[in-house]
Amino acid sequence: xxxxxxxxxxAGDGTFDxxxxxxxxxxLERESHGRPIVFLDSAASSQKPRAVIEAMxxxxxxINANVHRGVYEIAEAATNAMExxxxxxxxxxxxxxxxxxxxxxxxxxxSLNLVARSWGAANLGPGDAVVLTQLEHHANIVPWFQxxxxxxxxxxxxxxxxxxRLDLTDIDRLxxxxxxxxxxxxxxxxxxxxxxxxxxxxxxxxxxxVSLDACQYVPHLATDVAALGVDFASxxxxxxxxxxxxxxxxxxxxxxxxxxxxxxxxxxxxxxTLDGFTPADLxxxxxxxxxxxxxxxxLHAAIDYLDALGMAAVREHEVSxxxxxxxxxxxxxxxxxxIHGPSExxxxxxxxxxALEGVHPHDLSQxxxxxxxxVRPGHHCAKPLMxxxxxxxxxxxxxxxxNDTDDVDALADALGEAASFxxx
Amino acid sequence: xxxxxxxxxxxxxxxxxxxxxxxxxxxxxxVRTEGFNPLCGDEIVVYLDVDDDGTVxxxxxxxxxxxxxxxxASMMSAAVKGKTIDEVRALTRSFKSMMSVHESTLxxxxxxxxxxGADAEPAADVPLGDLEALRGVxxxxxxxxxxxxxWNTLLQAADEATAD
Ligand SMILES: Cc1ncc(COP(=O)(O)O)c(C=O)c1O
Numbered sequence: 001x002x003x004x005x006x007x008x009x010x011a012g013d014g015t016f017d018x019x020x021x022x023x024x025x026x027x028l029e030r031e032s033h034g035r036p037i038v039f040l041d042s043a044a045s046s047q048k049p050r051a052v053i054e055a056m057x058x059x060x061x062x063i064n065a066n067v068h069r070g071v072y073e074i075a076e077a078a079t080n081a082m083e084x085x086x087x088x089x090x091x092x093x094x095x096x097x098x099x100x101x102x103x104x105x106x107x108x109x110x111s112l113n114l115v116a117r118s119w120g121a122a123n124l125g126p127g128d129a130v131v132l133t134q135l136e137h138h139a140n141i142v143p144w145f146q147x148x149x150x151x152x153x154x155x156x157x158x159x160x161x162x163x164x165r166l167d168l169t170d171i172d173r174l175x176x177x178x179x180x181x182x183x184x185x186x187x188x189x190x191x192x193x194x195x196x197x198x199x200x201x202x203x204x205x206x207x208x209x210v211s212l213d214a215c216q217y218v219p220h221l222a223t224d225v226a227a228l229g230v231d232f233a234s235x236x237x238x239x240x241x242x243x244x245x246x247x248x249x250x251x252x253x254x255x256x257x258x259x260x261x262x263x264x265x266x267x268x269x270x271x272x273t274l275d276g277f278t279p280a281d282l283x284x285x286x287x288x289x290x291x292x293x294x295x296x297x298x299l300h301a302a303i304d305y306l307d308a309l310g311m312a313a314v315r316e317h318e319v320s321x322x323x324x325x326x327x328x329x330x331x332x333x334x335x336x337x338x339i340h341g342p343s344e345x346x347x348x349x350x351x352x353x354x355a356l357e358g359v360h361p362h363d364l365s366q367x368x369x370x371x372x373x374x375v376r377p378g379h380h381c382a383k384p385l386m387x388x389x390x391x392x393x394x395x396x397x398x399x400x401x402x403n404d405t406d407d408v409d410a411l412a413d414a415l416g417e418a419a420s421f422x423x424x
Numbered sequence: 425x426x427x428x429x430x431x432x433x434x435x436x437x438x439x440x441x442x443x444x445x446x447x448x449x450x451x452x453x454x455v456r457t458e459g460f461n462p463l464c465g466d467e468i469v470v471y472l473d474v475d476d477d478g479t480v481x482x483x484x485x486x487x488x489x490x491x492x493x494x495x496x497a498s499m500m501s502a503a504v505k506g507k508t509i510d511e512v513r514a515l516t517r518s519f520k521s522m523m524s525v526h527e528s529t530l531x532x533x534x535x536x537x538x539x540x541g542a543d544a545e546p547a548a549d550v551p552l553g554d555l556e557a558l559r560g561v562x563x564x565x566x567x568x569x570x571x572x573x574x575w576n577t578l579l580q581a582a583d584e585a586t587a588d
Contacts, residue, residue, distance in 0.1 A: 366567070
């Protein structure tokens with residue numbers, strides 16, 4: 001599959017050269033409102049390096065064809081490319097059986113819905129409980145409410161400490177009798193990293209499975225699902241330098257094997273007669289319809305790119321930018337600026353949800369936009385968490401491989417402009 | 425490129441910093457309606473007290489939001505006091521037509537959208553006074569929903585107040 005992937009110039013020599021990384025991202029050359037763009041919204045969706053864009057172009061230009069069942073050369077090449085991407089994804093997250101345990105979906109949201117609709121519908125009923133945390137994204141809340149309306153199980157919530165970490169004081173009681181713990185590995189609002197391994201051990205001891213929302217984790221930290229011990233993990237390609245339109249569900253093979261199909265249609269069957277159907281084996285069983293083929297190839301290239309940088313180096317870089325940002329912003333704005341979540345950069349991801357006194361997040365983001373600083377205002381699809389934090393909205397800046405201290409300085413300057421514009 | 429001055433006119437910032445008619449009214453006699461801006465989590469509460477002749481006796485605004493939604497609500501509250509419900513509806517039409525609100529582009533307007541049928545009529549030619557200051561919002565399309573949130577919530581309140 002070397003014909004559809006390339007590695008980055010910036011990577012491979014063991015040092016993290018952010019200037020080289022930036023040169024790999026064509027969009028960072030553009031201007032916004034007449035200034036160089038400062039992109040601080042990777043938690044919503046990351047930018048794509050040239051290697052990813054080119055890998056997808058190359059697929060369309062050289063081997064575009066529907067996968068599976070095709071007997072001609074390029075159909076087989078397309079199938080091979082997609083299956084190679086599957087194995088690449090699986091290896092990247094430490095899946096014991098990458099060829100069968102990695103399911104391609106449309107996004108993390110669909111992966112999380114698949115867990116609820118397939119595993120949940122088959123295993124949950126009155127008297128059962130699902131444990132969630134107050135950090136969750138709506139994508140890991142709403143599917144459980146939807147299923148609860150049909151199946152009548154209980155939903156329990158792990159509460160938070162004042163700095164938005166999980167409060168595990170009552171964890172034994174919460175897990176007692178639960179069938180599933182569904183939690184995020186990293187909050188998209190506060191950047192909180194959760195103790196996945198410890199909680200997984202406790203959940204398993206209590207007889208519960210663990211479904212991990214790894215949407216904000218896989219792009220930023222080396223991930224080993226087997227070492228974490230979880231049973232399912234969901235994430236999206238578009239937050240990890242890959243394309244939109246592709247998500248991943250990883251699950252333990254014996255669980256996926258036992259689960260009923262989610263969506264029905266072509267590609268997911270072994271046989272269909274006038275009387276019914278027999279589902280296909282993994283992973284096809286969960287991939288009804290034509291999959292996002294080019295996108296899997298784009299994700300393959302994205303993973304090659306990240307791997308060449310080295311996930312440990314990526315994490316180290318992000319911690320250092322985050323630490324610089326927290327230090328700079330705190331020195332400059334003091335009490336006037338609140339950054340939600342853990343105060344220790346090593347305990348969090350590169351996500352800063354900010355409240356600037358006297359300036360609503362929507363106004364703040366508007367002023368920042370005039371300075372070409374792209375941040376996101378709003379509830380970030382985590383309204384229960386916002387309620388716990390006691391805010392309606394925040395302005396969120398998030399960092400990734402291509403962000404540097406200049407970006408942080410631009411953010412700080414723009415925040416200063418906003419503060420003087422709105423306060424007298 | 426439109427600048428921030430087009431959006432944040434002085435009078436807007438004044439209403440944002442010193443909002444008029446903040447608070448609550450007893451229900452009944454007043455009606456209470458809520459509007460949400462799903463984009464940014466903003467929330468507006470309108471308390472509307474309409475007398476037997478269909479005149480707005482009093483109005484109060486609650487909730488939280490950005491400078492555009494809050495100043496729009498504040499100016500709106502000042503503008504509708506003492507007006508008849510018909511006048512309130514005409515003013516709303518005028519305001520929304522200034523905001524270039526057409527159902528096709530903004531039909532996910534939120535809770536007040538039931539009343540948006542009014543937009544289909546030609547815009548009433550009602551002078552907008554201070555509200556003219558919000559005209560610059562049109563150049564920032566994402567913010568139009570902030571400006572119209574209070575008005576949709578008001579229309580809903582007007583409908584409820586005149587329902588029986
Ligand atoms: C923690 C978390 N979970 C789930 C999602 C949903 O991802 P997607 O919108 O790609 O399905 C997101 C992204 O917004 C997220 O940040």
